[in-house]
Ligand SMILES: CC(=O)N[C@H]1[C@@H](OP(=O)(O)OP(=O)(O)OC[C@H]2O[C@@H](n3ccc(=O)[nH]c3=O)[C@H](O)[C@@H]2O)O[C@H](CO)[C@@H](O)[C@@H]1O
């Protein structure tokens with residue numbers, strides 16, 4: 091098992107190219123199951139989660155080839171509709187194959203994704219959507235089995251704008267008979283990218299990016315070529331890296347519109363932010379100013395950047411508050427930050443952060459993907475060595491984070507234990 095060793099670093103400076111979005115490409119790979127023929131995806135990030143999703147599609151019988159940033163899928167001949175525990179337990183997004191399999195083959199059996207470090211993460215809203223379209227759902231021995239004679243378009247109101255449920259229902263509806271309307275749908279940019287992809291393969295999805303999405307079912311879909319949007323969460327993490335190290339970083343390959351909540355907060359904490367057409371420059375202040383953050387579905391502040399922002403606020407000049415409203419257990423990194431000398435107290439959904447003057451390098455554990463990124467950011471400004479273990483979490487979502495930070499001047503390396 092390897093760990094990441096971070097030493098106190100100089101202000102990070104230079105350009106960093108942002109990779110394709112993990113949370114866009116995973117549902118899009120699932121959606122390739124809807125199409126006959128070959129689909130070519132460009133700008134695909136070389137991440138552990140992308141390899142897991144590729145393996146899952148191969149298990150189902152699809153041909154998948156991943157070279158550089160191009161992923162080619164031919165899902166014309168699917169040989170099984172079952173996703174086993176071994177593959178689903180590696181990554182919750184595996185459950186996104188249920189909608190497309192059900193739509194195309196009227197049958198699907200997927201291991202129930204369990205909870206994870208950040209919360210219980212039920213799938214009731216996904217299933218509510220499939221049932222409304224006419225599927226029978228059975229739960230047995232840890233598996234969810236869905237069967238339908240045919241899927242019929244329906245009006246579905248989501249109790250919460252779940253990203254995954256919105257995606258799974260869009261994919262199921264793409265090949266259903268008639269029209270599906272999703273109300274209180276998630277509005278994240280990744281939903282828009284999925285809808286664009288489905289339209290490129292011949293589908294009819296309207297309204298993605300708003301809270302009402304209308305999908306008109308089509309009888310069959312054909313492969314196409316699509317370029318994945320840049321990763322706004324990876325981008326936000328490098329923006330915090332500039333802020334916390336008093337650095338000056340230009341992010342290339344970003345869509346500034348997707349980063350509005352992050353830019354607004356960074357300006358509040360004292361950063362200078364310059365927006366280009368496909369780039370953003372962030373210049374960190376001498377000392378971070380305190381602020382409050384409340385995570386919300388898009389276009390609110392994203393929960394996936396809550397831990398990196400908290401790491402930054404832990405060294406602010408004053409007190410901040412972070413309220414996590416999306417996942418019930420996303421403060422797992424707090425004890426680790428406190429081990430590094432941060433002063434953070436949790437009260438229910440809120441974390442009260444007393445800014446400290448400095449952090450101390452320690453042995454810490456990456457409890458989840460973004461918690462791991464937060465610890466790397468803290469390590470960049472902590473006195474001494476920070477040794478972060480369980481780094482496979484970080485590798486799920488950041489392409490070559492050690493290489494990209496090193497290019498910006500960070501003192502960071504992977505050490506094989
Ligand atoms: C692969 C991917 O894209 N992951 C992202 C996706 O996760 P994911 O799609 O799992 O997140 P959701 O939007 O579905 O979850 C948001 C909240 O809704 C709850 N819920 C969800 C579904 C359901 O059927 N019932 C239910 O109660 C969840 O427990 C959670 O509290 O969106 C999250 C919210 O922006 C991000 O943090 C994740 O990075």
Ligand SMILES: C=C(OP(=O)(O)O)C(=O)O
Nearest residue numbers: 113182183394459460487
């Ligand atoms: C929570 C995340 O991902 P996942 O939904 O794949 O666990 C994330 O990207 O921060």
